[in-house]
Amino acid sequence: MSNSPKIRNMEEFASVSGLSRPTVSKYFNDPDSVRASTRARIEQSLEEYDYTPNIYAMNQNRKLTKNVGILVPYLADPFFAEIARNVEQRCIDAGFRPTLYSSHGDPNLEVEILESLRSLKPAGVLMAPLGRSSIRGEIEKFCNYVPTVLFDSNIPDLGFAFVGSNNTQFSMLMAEYLCRTGEPPCFFEMQFPSNPNANKRRQGYLDAMERLGHEPKVIKIEGDGWAFEEIGRLGAHKVFETGGFPSSTVLCSNDRLAIGVLTACWEKGVRVGIDSNASIRVAGQDDHPLARYTCPPLTTIAQEYEAISSYAVEVLAKAVEGEKKPHESKLFEGKLIMRDSA
C-alpha cells in the first residue's frame, strides 16, 4: 500500500519479506499453517508492499479453490435477493469467495449456469433450485462433481443436504391463527406452482383445517412463470367474477400472490383488513421485504433468513471438507407476523 517498488509475483514478495516462496504460498492457502512469527512478518510486509497473489495462477493448480457459487431462481424477487445477501456474507466470513447467479426463472439457464460454474472449479455451491421445472438429471450430475447444498426449495435426495423452512408448519401456524381470530380461511395458490414448497404449504393448510374440524377450500388459479403478483391479481379477479371467495379469509401460498390479491381487492373496491368496515382478510407467507408496506400491511409468516443462511453455509463448509454423511434435511420454523391485513 505504499510507494515502494511494485511486487511482481510471490517470489519477489517472499524475497522482500525475507522468506521463501513456498512458505508464503502456504500462508496464502491457510494463514494458520505457518508459525505465528512468520505470519506476523508476512502480514507486515503485506501492509508495506502492495501485493495480491494472482488468483488465476493460484487456482490453476489448486485441487480446491475457495470459490463458492450461489444460485437463486429469481434475483429480482427481493426475498431471494435478501437471502442471497445473507448467504453471500456468511460465505465471505467463512473464508470463501462467493459469486452470485440467478436463473431468472429459466430451467435451461439454471443448467447453463451450473455448467459454467463447473469450469470455475468451485469448492462448493449453494443452490436454491427453480423447483418443479428444474431439470433434475442435470442438477444431479452437477452434484456428483461439486459439493452442493440446496436451500429454500428442495429436490428430494439431491445434493449434500437441504436447508429450508418447514413450510407445512408455516401454513398450519397461519391457518390456526386465522381460524382462531375469524372465519376459517380458504387457500389461494397457483394451479401448477413452480415451487415444491407450495405443496407443503397446501398440505399444512389441509392438515390444520382437518384438525380444527373445518372444511378446507383450495382455490387454484392459472398462470405460469415468476410474475406472481400479476398471477395473483388476475386470479383474484377471476374469483370475484365467478362468485367470489368461498371464505372471507384468504390464505395465500406466498406473499407475492397476496400482494396481487390485495391489488385486485383494491381494484374491485373490496376493503381488506381486520377492522370493522373491511370485508375480507388476506394473509401471505414469507415475510417479503415489502409485506410491511402493503395497504393494509400484510399478515404473514416470517422465514428465518439468518438461521437458514447461516446453517446452509455451515453445512456447505462440512461438505467441502469432505465429510460424508447421509442426506440431511434441516427445516426451520416460521414466525407469525401479525399485521393489519388479517
Next chain:
Amino acid sequence: MSNSPKIRNMEEFASVSGLSRPTVSKYFNDPDSVRASTRARIEQSLEEYDYTPNIYAMNQNRKLTKNVGILVPYLADPFFAEIARNVEQRCIDAGFRPTLYSSHGDPNLEVEILESLRSLKPAGVLMAPLGRSSIRGEIEKFCNYVPTVLFDSNIPDLGFAFVGSNNTQFSMLMAEYLCRTGEPPCFFEMQFPSNPNANKRRQGYLDAMERLGHEPKVIKIEGDGWAFEEIGRLGAHKVFETGGFPSSTVLCSNDRLAIGVLTACWEKGVRVGIDSNASIRVAGQDDHPLARYTCPPLTTIAQEYEAISSYAVEVLAKAVEGEKKPHESKLFEGKLIMRDSA
C-alpha cells in the same frame, strides 16, 4: 458430450481435432480468427468430445480477460435487480463473462468489491455507484486501471462514460402532469439523499413549478440508509403530525419513498387516489417493479431499463476495445405511467 475418452487439455483436444494447439487457442480467443473450415472442424469436435478450456490457465497470461464486473448499490432493491439482470444478459450477448456484485449500501464494501475485482483482471466494469457516500478517490483510482462505465447514478467526470436517465426531465414531466390534472404538487424527498439523481429530480420539479407559475414546496425528511420505504413512511407520519402536506398532491423523489408514503396514508386513514372520495394524490418515479401493485397502483415515471442497459454495454465494449474519447454522458428520457394514485 459423449462417452469418448476424456480430454485433459487443449493439446489433446487439438490432437483429436487434427489441428495444432495454437490454432485451437486462437479459435477460443476469437472463433472468427480461424478459417471457416477450421472453425467447423473445431466445433464438430466440441460436440463429439467434452472439453472446456481451463479458464484459470487462459486468463493467467491473457492481456485481457473477458470478465466484466457489474456492481450495483443495492441488489435487494428490485429496481437494481431488474436492471442488473438486463445488463448481465447483454454482457453475455456481447461475449463477456459478467459477474454480479452488490455494495449493499455500504461505501466501504463498494471499494472492497472494486479491489477484489481488480484481481480478476476484468476487461471492464459496469458500475452504478452508491452516490453521495461513494469514496470518489478510490473509485477514481480504480477507473484508471479498468475501463469503467457508470450507470444510473453519476459521479461527475468519472469513468469512461455515464449512462442513465434524464432525472430532471422525469420530475418535470410528472410535475407538469400533476399540475395539469389537479392541485400543483409538493415534492417529498430525503433531506440527504444518498443518490445524486435526487438532486436532479428536485431541480426538475423546481423548474417545472417556476415555469408553470406555481410556488414550489419541498418537504425534506430525515433518514439514512437504503430502507426508503420505512423512511418514507416515518417521514409522512411526521408530516401528518405537523400540519399535513402543503398540497393534496405529493410528488415523491422515488417509488420506494412513495410506497412508504402510501403505507403511512393507509395507517392514517387518508384515502389516496384520483377518485372523488380520495383526499390526496401520490406519485413516484422509477416504475419500481411493484409500483403496479400498490393500493392504489402508483403513478410514476418509467425508466428506459432496456435502452440504458443496452447502451451501457455498448459503450463498455468500445471502452474495452480501447477507444479514446471525451467523457460522455448519455441520458434517456422517462415515460409517464398513469395509474390510480395520481
Next chain:
DNA sequence: ATATTAATTTTACGCGCGTAAAAAAATAAT
C-alpha cells in the same frame, strides 16, 4: 545438553495455457 518435533528453505517439476517467430502449407490472384 540432547533428543524430538515442527517449521522453513532448497530444489525441482509441472499445470494449462498465451504468445511470438519462423517454417510450411493452403488459398487466392495474376
Next chain:
DNA sequence: ATTATTTTTTTACGCGCGTAAAATTAATAT
C-alpha cells in the same frame, strides 16, 4: 503455372503459482 497472400503448424519459451521431497533450521520437550 507462378507469385503473393493468408492460414496453419512447428517450435519454443514463459506466466505465477502449487506441490512434493529432502535438507536445514528453529522451537520444544526431556
